[in-house]
Amino acid sequence: MCIISSKMKSYITEALSNFFFEYETPRQVLVRNRRVGVVCRLxxxxxxxYIIGWVFIYEKGYQTVDIAIGSVFTKMKGVAYTDISGEERVWDVSDYVYPDQGGESFVIMTNFIITDGQTQSMCPELPDGKNTCNSDADCTKGQFKRTGNGHMTGKCVNTTNTCEIMSWCPIEDDRTIPNPPLLSVAENFTLFIKNSITFPAFGVVRSNLVEGVDQRYIKKCLYDPDEHQLCPIFRLGDIVRLSGFNFSQMAGVGGAIGILIEWECNLDLSLQRCIPKYGFHGLYGNAKEGESSQASVGYNFRTAKYYMEDKVEKRTLMKIFGIRIDIVVHGLARKFDIIPTLTAIGSGVGIFGVATVVCDLVLLNLVPKKDFYKNMKFKYTAVQDEVPVIQLDKEDQEKE
Structure with a gap:
């Protein structure tokens, strides 16, 4: 038993010694073959x-990424004047911007149809061909038509050949849109955009009022994609033009434009190089589209102002055609980090193994001396059956 225990102890000691103090490396075979060598190097x-150009230079695999959190504040400036049927009026920011909170999405009124003095009463439908009638039977009392403007009273008005309805009367007549637009001067209105962003992972806060954009510069600058790329004041006509639309046509029936403020910041460089880029994209209202083929042209909505007159509630209804502005902020910052760097290097080193696999397939299967290369690469040995250690110990005891 003592002999068995001593041999087991020796076996375990040797195994541990081999595990901790020996190093194994695969056998390398140097093959002098020009074609295979060229394929391997290529x-x-x-x-x-791929690693240098795509992973590190283009994708910047050595940097970690953070997405910005941003806010937008806007302010319009400009005054318009109208003279409609001898009624003069001046329109300022509070009159033509909806809503007026200065957010990132708003509408600038450029044209309108106004209906004054509406009251809750009975009146005939608009004779626009959508709600015609020949007799009272065509006007079912208490019902309304999808194309109508109120509840039908059951009477057909002979003078208009339309149903009598209970609604806000007189009914708005929007069959003719003012042309040219009533607020065509809006082309010269200016929009001031103030944008602030933060990259929380890096603790960086930036504003589009970057270095050099001070009060003196703002007072005299106007955005230009070539000369004043950082000016935060934009002429409305320029916004429409840069989006690919025609202002006079868009002002007539309305439309929508998206303004993209894009931040691409490399924080390994100077923070002053982290500056915004403005892009303008037409969403709908393109002048190139055939208006007659569109189901709904432009952008419009209705709003009303209510008041009391002789104890009767009245309202002034306005159908507003305008340019909708949607401002979107996209920010991305990058900064060196050792973890993605090591990950990119490790994956690249692993890809190098593709060359070995391809060359082995060529050597072992396609070249004329493939059998010779197989013998050089692989070593064949016959494994003999091992005799159990306990049996050897018993034979040693018998000899003793």
Whole structure:
């Protein structure tokens, strides 16, 4: 038993010693074959170009990324004048901007149809061809038509050949849109955009009022994509033009434009190089589209102002055609980080193994001396059956 225990102890000690103090490396076979060598180097060169060009230079795999959190504040400036049927009026920001809170989405009124003095009463439907009638039977009392403007009273008005309805009367007549637009001067209105962003992962806060954009500069600048790329004041006509639309046509029936404020910041460089870029994109209202083929042209909505007159509630209804502005902020910051760097390097080193796999397939299967290369690469040995250790110990005891 003592002999068995001593041999087991020796076996365990040797195994531990081999595990901790020995190093194993695969056998390398040097093959002098020009074609295979060229293929191997070309594949390795391609992998190296991918790692350097795509992973590190283009995708910047050595940096970590953070997405910005931003806010937008806007302010319009400009005054318009109208003279409609001898009624003169001046329109300021409070009159033509909806809503007036200065958010990132708002509408600038450029044209309108106004209906004064509406009251809750009985009147005939608008004779627009959508609600015609020949007799009272065509006007079912208490019902309304999808194309109508109120509840039918059951009477057909002979003078208009339309149903009598209970609604806000007189009914709005929007069959003719003013042309040219009543607020065509809006082309010269200016929009001031103030944008602030933060990259919480890096603790960086930036504003579009960057270095050099001070009060003196703002008072005289106007955005220009070539000369004043950082000016935060935009002429409405320029916004429409840069989005690819025609202002006079868009002002007539309305439309929508998206303004993209894009931040691409490399925080490994100077923070002053983290500046915004403005982009303008027409969403709908394109002058190139055939208006007659569209189901709904432009952008419009209705709003009303209510008041009391002789104890009777009245309202002034306005159908507003305007340019809707939607401001979107997209921010992305990058900064060096050792973890993604090591991950990119490790994945690249792993891809280098593709060259070895391809060359092995060529050597072992396609070249004329494939059998010779197989013998050089693989070593074949016959494994003999091992005799159990306990049996050897018993034979030693018998000899003793």
């Amino acid at each position: 594949i390795q060169l391609g992998v190296l170009a």
